[in-house]
Amino acid sequence: MKIAVVGFGAGAIGFIERIKNSKHEIHVFEKSKDIYSSSISGMRADGKLFVSSEMGGDMEIDLGLQKLLVDYYLSHTDSKLVETGSSFKNKTYFNQFYREGFQPISSDFYHIGTDQLKTVLYNIFEDFKKYKNIHFHFSHPIDDITIMDDRTQINQVGDFDLAVVAVGRSGHALINKMINKYPDLILDNTKVDLGVRLELPNHIVADLNKEMYEFKVRYKSKTGYVVRTFCNNPSGYVVTENYGDFTTVNGHAKIHDKSNNTNFAILTTLVLTEPFNDPIGYGSYIAKLSNLLAGENRVILQTYSHFKDSKRTKNLYRVQPTLPEENYILGDINLAFPRRIMESIIDFIEHLENVIPGVANNDNLIYAPEIKFYSNKLNNQLYPHLKVIGDCSGVTRSIIYATAHGYMLGEEILKEA
Numbered sequence: 001m002k003i004a005v006v007g008f009g010a011g012a013i014g015f016i017e018r019i020k021n022s023k024h025e026i027h028v029f030e031k032s033k034d035i036y037s038s039s040i041s042g043m044r045a046d047g048k049l050f051v052s053s054e055m056g057g058d059m060e061i062d063l064g065l066q067k068l069l070v071d072y073y074l075s076h077t078d079s080k081l082v083e084t085g086s087s088f089k090n091k092t093y094f095n096q097f098y099r100e101g102f103q104p105i106s107s108d109f110y111h112i113g114t115d116q117l118k119t120v121l122y123n124i125f126e127d128f129k130k131y132k133n134i135h136f137h138f139s140h141p142i143d144d145i146t147i148m149d150d151r152t153q154i155n156q157v158g159d160f161d162l163a164v165v166a167v168g169r170s171g172h173a174l175i176n177k178m179i180n181k182y183p184d185l186i187l188d189n190t191k192v193d194l195g196v197r198l199e200l201p202n203h204i205v206a207d208l209n210k211e212m213y214e215f216k217v218r219y220k221s222k223t224g225y226v227v228r229t230f231c232n233n234p235s236g237y238v239v240t241e242n243y244g245d246f247t248t249v250n251g252h253a254k255i256h257d258k259s260n261n262t263n264f265a266i267l268t269t270l271v272l273t274e275p276f277n278d279p280i281g282y283g284s285y286i287a288k289l290s291n292l293l294a295g296e297n298r299v300i301l302q303t304y305s306h307f308k309d310s311k312r313t314k315n316l317y318r319v320q321p322t323l324p325e326e327n328y329i330l331g332d333i334n335l336a337f338p339r340r341i342m343e344s345i346i347d348f349i350e351h352l353e354n355v356i357p358g359v360a361n362n363d364n365l366i367y368a369p370e371i372k373f374y375s376n377k378l379n380n381q382l383y384p385h386l387k388v389i390g391d392c393s394g395v396t397r398s399i400i401y402a403t404a405h406g407y408m409l410g411e412e413i414l415k416e417a
């Protein structure tokens, strides 16, 4: 079979790894000019891998396969250095959080770090390059796909027996075009996560960081919205993420270069019901409003007490931001976020304070906007010559789930042959 793989991220890696030894002719089209300079993706930042049945995506992935893929990535580091943790195996922590109304999420973590990820990608790429049936085409964005009865046409390139679309979140323009042309591909489209990133001194969360590195909990707030922690970065850095027409906040950590602060996201999940069907539009609008207040390419930074009391922050006190000054403005997030979201986040932090004293300190830092979009869930059973894998399919949200999704598709194809 002649197979096109559109995008070279986690999903594509899983798929190619599984079928690289077959006779299929594989062409990979990646919009970036090389493996390093890709668009927004966790394959280029942080590299926290986790094994869990409770998070990472909305599909079932055998824990054994997840661990196999973690080992696959770790085997491609040069140093084999990794930070690990197991969240909520320790029953004392589990009970403390549970008592306060939180739902603790269990998982095993393996943190590679932004600095080491480059080597991992490079080593994987060098391995794939050795295979004569695999052809890489960088600087090759694909902007349209046409599905035919017996093949799929990649518009700028030609016909393929199978097109595997693995463009992640950053490939939303291609996905939007596809779903406009083939609206029956959409199975579901209702959610967006909107929130903030909290930054605080390491010592407040030192025990928790040591015990589990990443603590993930969900909490049903007084507004009815479910709020969760996401992407904890011990000794990490806050960064901005540029989506082209708006800027959001994110965080990461390195394996060698450590800061004195920990940051993590606090996200409120909004499930928007009919007739509304544009959660991405809604999230983007709030992000743009925040940017309008902060200035182009900047996010809003506020101390927790001002966030709670709806006052503009003018000075910081003990906690110094790891985000460079040119990337933020001291301001008031209340001017951009709807009240129901603000109340949900404050309720969450106040309850977290009862489990981790110091989390709600007045001078802790809050950055906004932090947004996580859920891609439309797409139907992979509809067209035999088109498969959509990884985050752009709407069923994965993590490196291991996206890699596994690709790997499982590879397995299916090998079985069919």
Ligand SMILES: Cc1cc2nc3c(=O)[nH]c(=O)nc-3n(C[C@H](O)[C@H](O)[C@H](O)COP(=O)(O)OP(=O)(O)OC[C@H]3O[C@@H](n4cnc5c(N)ncnc54)[C@H](O)[C@@H]3O)c2cc1C
Residues within 6 Å of the ligand: 006, 007, 008, 009, 010, 011, 012, 029, 030, 031, 032, 038, 039, 040, 041, 042, 043, 045, 046, 047, 048, 049, 050, 140, 141, 142, 143, 166, 167, 168, 169, 170, 171, 172, 174, 241, 250, 389, 390, 391, 392, 396, 397, 398, 399, 400, 402, 403
């Ligand atoms: C900043 C950040 C940090 C993250 N940290 C983590 C983490 O620590 N752990 C974790 O599990 N998950 C993390 N994630 C999520 C994780 O990155 C994704 O879930 C995972 O990479 C999804 O894999 P994918 O193959 O679907 O997409 P990606 O890995 O994003 O790959 C998609 C590829 O397609 C390319 N592409 C896009 N459009 C086109 C086009 N039109 N034509 C050709 N190529 C195209 C992109 O350049 C990219 O290389 C993070 C995400 C972000 C944004």
